Amino acid sequence: DARVTQTPRHKVTEMGQEVTMRCQPILGHNTVFWYRQTMMQGLELLAYFRNRAPLDDSGMPKDRFSAEMPDATLATLKIQPSEPRDSAVYFCASGLVQTVSTDTQYFGPGTRLTVL
């Protein structure tokens, strides 16, 4: 049963610390999305990769966030330095985009980040 995995599931850190979240997409998928979910803002798209190339990271605060996909089995989202307003649940989703349309996205369980 293929599924997207994310680590860690929970992270509590202090303001100013670096946070790295990892995602393993489903084997064979060519797209990876990073979302942030909060009560106030809902689901926000942070970054989007297709065939490991970053296509859209306009939703990400560039000064502190970075997203990479070093290989097809790993996507990372890094926050440095972290701030209390970064507290949220971060989801990774993967999918197979073969045409101009985006079909089903498969979500990981999320990383719940708390920045004190």
Add this chain to the structure above:
Amino acid sequence: SQQGEEDPQALSIQEGENATMNCSYKTSINNLQWYRQNSGRGLVHLILIRSNEREKHSGRLRVTLDTSKKSSSLLITASRAADTASYFCATDAGNYGQNFVFGPGTRLSVLP
């Protein structure tokens, strides 16, 4: 502003009743998708309807799409307590995923 907007924001019904949620969007789309999120979990894909389709069924789910009104509805028939979750619509406006947007969601509570 977001592409998809669900309505209502919250819905509370009794077990066995039907639940209807609506989604409106602003621009032309390739497809519209509905997802469910149980508390503390990731989103789960429920159903996808393409712009040239008007209705799709999956078990107790029925989705309609009216492209002239730029709206979609999700009907859950004979609801169960296990259907309690948040439901999101997401619209794909093409460009290989760069125009894929989730709405704010409808919180459904099914009371036993």
